[in-house]
Amino acid sequence: MAAAAAPLDRRFEGTAMAAPAPLERRYEGTARGRGVAAAGWRVCLAHRFEEPWQPYGAGDVSFRDVLRHVGLSLRYFRWWYKKTRVEKKSAFIDLLCAVPLQQIYGCPLGGIGGGTITRGWRGEFCRWQLNPGLYHYGTVIADQFTVCLRCKGQTIYQQVLSIEKPSTLQGWNWGYCGHYAFYHALYPRAWMVYELPGQNVVLTCRQVSPVIPHDYEDSSLPVGVFIWEVENGRDEDVDVSIMFSMQNGMGAKDDESGGHWNEPFALEKEGERVAGVLLHHCTRVNPFTLAISAREKAGTGVTHLTAFNPAGSGREVWQDLLHDGRLESPPGKSSLTEKGELTAAAVCASCTVPARGHRTLEMALAWDMPCIRFGSKEKLHLRRYTRFFGSGGDAAPALSHYALTHYEEWERKIEAWQNPILENSQLPSWYKSALFNELYFVTDGGTIWVELPPDCCDEDLRGQAAAGLSHLLPVLREYGRFAYLEGQEYRMYNTYDVHFYASFALVMLWPKLQISLQYDIAVMVMNEDVQLRQYLMCGQTAQVKQKNVVPHDVGDPDDEPWQRINAYLIHDTADWKDLNLKFVLQVYRDYYLTQDSMYLRDMWPVCQTVMESELKFDTDNDGLIENGGFADQTYDAWVVNGASAYCGGLWLAAVCMMCKMAEVLGDAKIQQKYTDILNKGKEAFERLLWNGKYYNYDSSGRGSSDSIMSDQCAGQWFLGACGLDQGEFEVFPKSHIVSALRTIFEKNVMSFAGGTMGAVNGMRPNGQPDTSSVQSNEVWIGVVYALAATMIQEGLVEEGFCTAEGCYRTVWEQLGMAFQTPEAYREKKVYRSLAYMRPLSIWSMQLALERRASQELQIWEHPDCTTPWLMLPPAALTAINRREAGT
Numbered sequence: 059m060a061a062a063a064a065p066l067d068r069r070f071e072g073t074a075m076a077a078p079a080p081l082e083r084r085y086e087g088t089a090r091g092r093g094v095a096a097a098g099w100r101v102c103l104a105h106r107f108e109e110p111w112q113p114y115g116a117g118d119v120s121f122r123d124v125l126r127h128v129g130l131s132l133r134y135f136r137w138w139y140k141k142t143r144v145e146k147k148s149a150f151i152d153l154l155c156a157v158p159l160q161q162i163y164g165c166p167l168g169g170i171g172g173g174t175i176t177r178g179w180r181g182e183f184c185r186w187q188l189n190p191g192l193y194h195y196g197t198v199i200a201d202q203f204t205v206c207l208r209c210k211g212q213t214i215y216q217q218v219l220s221i222e223k224p225s226t227l228q229g230w231n232w233g234y235c236g237h238y239a240f241y242h243a244l245y246p247r248a249w250m251v252y253e254l255p256g257q258n259v260v261l262t263c264r265q266v267s268p269v270i271p272h273d274y275e276d277s278s279l280p281v282g283v284f285i286w287e288v289e290n291g292r293d294e295d296v297d298v299s300i301m302f303s304m305q306n307g308m309g310a311k312d313d314e315s316g317g318h319w320n321e322p323f324a325l326e327k328e329g330e331r332v333a334g335v336l337l338h339h340c341t342r343v344n345p346f347t348l349a350i351s352a353r354e355k356a357g358t359g360v361t362h363l364t365a366f367n368p369a370g371s372g373r374e375v376w377q378d379l380l381h382d383g384r385l386e387s388p389p390g391k392s393s394l395t396e397k398g399e400l401t402a403a404a405v406c407a408s409c410t411v412p413a414r415g416h417r418t419l420e421m422a423l424a425w426d427m428p429c430i431r432f433g434s435k436e437k438l439h440l441r442r443y444t445r446f447f448g449s450g451g452d453a454a455p456a457l458s459h460y461a462l463t464h465y466e467e468w469e470r471k472i473e474a475w476q477n478p479i480l481e482n483s484q485l486p487s488w489y490k491s492a493l494f495n496e497l498y499f500v501t502d503g504g505t506i507w508v509e510l511p512p513d514c515c516d517e518d519l520r521g522q523a524a525a526g527l528s529h530l531l532p533v534l535r536e537y538g539r540f541a542y543l544e545g546q547e548y549r550m551y552n553t554y555d556v557h558f559y560a561s562f563a564l565v566m567l568w569p570k571l572q573i574s575l576q577y578d579i580a581v582m583v584m585n586e587d588v589q590l591r592q593y594l595m596c597g598q599t600a601q602v603k604q605k606n607v608v609p610h611d612v613g614d615p616d617d618e619p620w621q622r623i624n625a626y627l628i629h630d631t632a633d634w635k636d637l638n639l640k641f642v643l644q645v646y647r648d649y650y651l652t653q654d655s656m657y658l659r660d661m662w663p664v665c666q667t668v669m670e671s672e673l674k675f676d677t678d679n680d681g682l683i684e685n686g687g688f689a690d691q692t693y694d695a696w697v698v699n700g701a702s703a704y705c706g707g708l709w710l711a712a713v714c715m716m717c718k719m720a721e722v723l724g725d726a727k728i729q730q731k732y733t734d735i736l737n738k739g740k741e742a743f744e745r746l747l748w749n750g751k752y753y754n755y756d757s758s759g760r761g762s763s764d765s766i767m768s769d770q771c772a773g774q775w776f777l778g779a780c781g782l783d784q785g786e787f788e789v790f791p792k793s794h795i796v797s798a799l800r801t802i803f804e805k806n807v808m809s810f811a812g813g814t815m816g817a818v819n820g821m822r823p824n825g826q827p828d829t830s831s832v833q834s835n836e837v838w839i840g841v842v843y844a845l846a847a848t849m850i851q852e853g854l855v856e857e858g859f860c861t862a863e864g865c866y867r868t869v870w871e872q873l874g875m876a877f878q879t880p881e882a883y884r885e886k887k888v889y890r891s892l893a894y895m896r897p898l899s900i901w902s903m904q905l906a907l908e909r910r911a912s913q914e915l916q917i918w919e920h921p922d923c924t925t926p927w928l929m930l931p932p933a934a935l936t937a938i939n940r941r942e943a944g945t
């Protein structure tokens with residue numbers, strides 16, 4: 059098989075794909091680092107991305123769209139003013155103050171649901187989600203690693219490993235030359251390789267977070283480990299010290315609120331000793347403790363400085379380290395900070411690296427915020443990790459010790475999971491990077507994972523448990539409650555129409571979290587919230603949540619999620635057509651992948667309930683639902699009228715799955731009922747929407763109803779993922795699906811931006827993007843990955859990879875949006891909603907590949923492959939490899 063070329067300097071022939079951005083071009087070093095993964099996202103620290111694109115603003119809306127949305131704009135502005143200026147809260151979607159794009163982010167630190175701290179690719183600590191679901195964007199300049207080299211008792215080199223030249227801590231030697239370092243991300247690990255100019259010493263810092271598939275313990279821990287590999291190329295021994303400094307706080311106003319204090323700690327257990335400093339951050343709400351530490355072992359000394367002023371020159375710290383490569387500290391705790399005062403601490407690990415030799419220094423960052431309150435401050439929640447480390451707020455030393463003594467095991471598990479994919483030379487390297495790096499959102503999606511209190515007195519939960527969800531309480535008790543945001547800028551938990559796409563990552567890697575999430579939704583289906591409110595799109599007043607329908611989301615972290623749901627008030631989603639169907643589709647998909655029959659049995663009545671609610675949308679009784687003439691589905695600003703490819707296709711797929719579930723559960727009556735509907739509905743779907751090449755957007759016959767929608771095969775996507783796409787279960791004629799996918803590839807992909815940016819949501823048959831709405835001419839990255847998966851399922855493997863590649867390269871290489879993949883971009887200049895949930899759908903590509911390969915296996919077995927289920931059919935791969943190798 060063709061060897062993979064360097065991922066970032068390839069040329070493409072035979073497609074209009076432009077050369078990818080050479081993110082490593084500025085690297086002038088020769089070092090490749092130690093143990094750095096081959097695949098991943100690699101960038102030189104001196105790299106500069108092109109001018110940042112702008113978030114969608116008023117200026118990007120056409121006059122026609124402005125007129126179309128005058129009512130919404132006025133109502134939104136009135137609501138926004140009240141929320142932000144009168145109630146002094148933040149808006150769940152702030153259209154007037156979008157987060158500005160910073161092209162700086164790298165892998166976040168931390169496991170799932172304990173909060174995250176993102177490090178930038180230049181090494182900065184820059185994006186903080188410690189208060190659940192709420193982000194603070196700010197680089198804390200005191201949070202650094204500094205290296206000190208000494209030979210024969212003399213310091214020969216001391217440098218902050220940062221290219222910054224800040225105005226504080228001016229007594230430190232800043233301005234490391236970025237041309238001699240590169241960053242490499244392969245989530246949940248990242249590497250930074252620093253060649254120390256003129257020193258013949260190379261440092262590789264490997265950052266590891268405990269994000270381990272199918273692990274529900276260590277994956278919840280709020281820790282990150284930094285393993286410093288020091289390579290000495292000199293002919294003499296070098297004493298090397300790495301100092302890790304950290305401010306008490308996250309660079310927000312709170313840091314100066316007074317009352318914070320630091321203290322040194324050392325913890326020895328089972329012959330392993332870890333030492334460092336605790337930084338107690340004593341806020342009224344959600345207080346926490348940060349811990350910086352290092353592992354002491356033979357030949358490695360650990361020293362610390364309990365407190366220093368990060369707002370001053372820092373000269374005393376610098377000189378102290380310079381003097382002997384160690385830190386000296388007054389004993390005991392620091393005093394409490396005064397109001398307006400900042401404090402920081404540092405820990406230093408030192409060892410001697412023999413001439414031409416190599417040594418390792420291990421450091422950790424842990425944070426302990428066990429008890430959390432959301433914005434409403436009504437309820438106290440315990441984070442998942444408290445079941446292993448307690449909720450007393452004193453766990454930071456134990457967390458640090460555990461992280462430093464278990465990271466090797468975590469890495470073994472991470473490699474066992476990733477290697478079969480990474481070692482598959484038939485998969486293009488951009489895909490390997492995309493697949494693992496997009497997973498950052500599972501932890502950095504404002505994610506929370508909390509315990510169900512043992513004495514749970516939530517009436518709703520108890521009621522539902524009694525009323526048929528027999529495994530609700532056992533599941534929630536054992537696996538806790540999980541929620542992640544629709545997007546860092548779209549602050550709603552578990553937005554369900556979007557989770558539909560992202561859920562593949564969860565069910566494939568942490569299936570119990572998907573199941574727990576589904577139980578939560580099932581409970582909410584049964585509940586109502588009769589409070590009335592005005593919806594902003596159309597201005598009508600309706601209740602917050604109706605009974606027997608799937609909610610849009612489970613709430614805003616700035617309020618009280620799970621308690622007050624449906625934070626989204628743009629539309630009354632009780633009338634949305636996709637939400638109920640997406641529940642049914644996920645239930646069967648989850649059952650198919652997990653074979654959890656308790657789950658299936660519990661969800662079955664809920665599926666019947668939501669399908670009954672949905673049936674009322676089949677107004678003409680032809681077996682097919684109709685859309686309501688407004689944007690009543692995930693494309694919430696793109697109006698649909700009558701039968702539609704998207705919702706109609708999801709409907710038929712859900713009806714098919716109802717038949718299948720009824721069969722599995724032996725419910726013949728329901729099976730017959732849905733079989734009848736399916737037969738009628740299939741006929742109506744083909745008659746109303748098939749135009750000989752693809753399925754029309756909708757059946758209204760209006761101006762853009764024959765648009766080509768990139769997501770028109772969403773129903774087939776789910777059917778295929780569950781093996782329900784052939785024989786008696788064939789819902790859509792195979793030839794129609796393949797023809798539709800080919801049309802999408804030709805029009806939405808290759809005729810848009812020269813085939814380099816993925817698939818535009820809507821394309822007119824004449825090859826012009828559909829501008830009938832503000833969303834039809836957008837590209838939705840998560841939809842594109844789902845489309846690519848569908849193509850792979852249907853045998854259009856090369857087309858699928860080519861389609862997805864455009865999005866990856868645009869986001870990660872051209873636009874500098876690493877670790878913040880947005881919901882959408884347009885062909886030029888604008889994007890929408892950074893750090894979004896939907897792109898996790900890339901895991902459905904992996905499922906499609908695995909499924910295909912296992913089918914192909916019967917007819918084609920490759921002698922060299924140790925993981926045959928990851929193999930692709932030879933014909934498709936020859937083409938992909940040709941493009942990958944640039945031949």
Ligand SMILES: CC(C)CCC[C@@H](C)[C@H]1CC[C@H]2[C@@H]3CC=C4C[C@@H](O[C@@H]5O[C@H](CO)[C@@H](O)[C@H](O)[C@H]5O)CC[C@]4(C)[C@H]3CC[C@]12C
Pocket residue numbers: 114115116119124127128130131151153154544548550553555556626628691692693694695832881
């Ligand atoms: C800055 C001005 C106020 C702009 C004036 C023009 C506006 C009236 C419209 C231009 C763009 C519209 C927005 C486009 C997207 C939106 C997202 C939506 O929420 C979530 O979106 C997902 C789709 O991306 C959806 O799947 C999820 O379920 C939703 O939770 C809410 C509406 C809107 C903000 C939309 C509103 C009107 C414009 C700003």
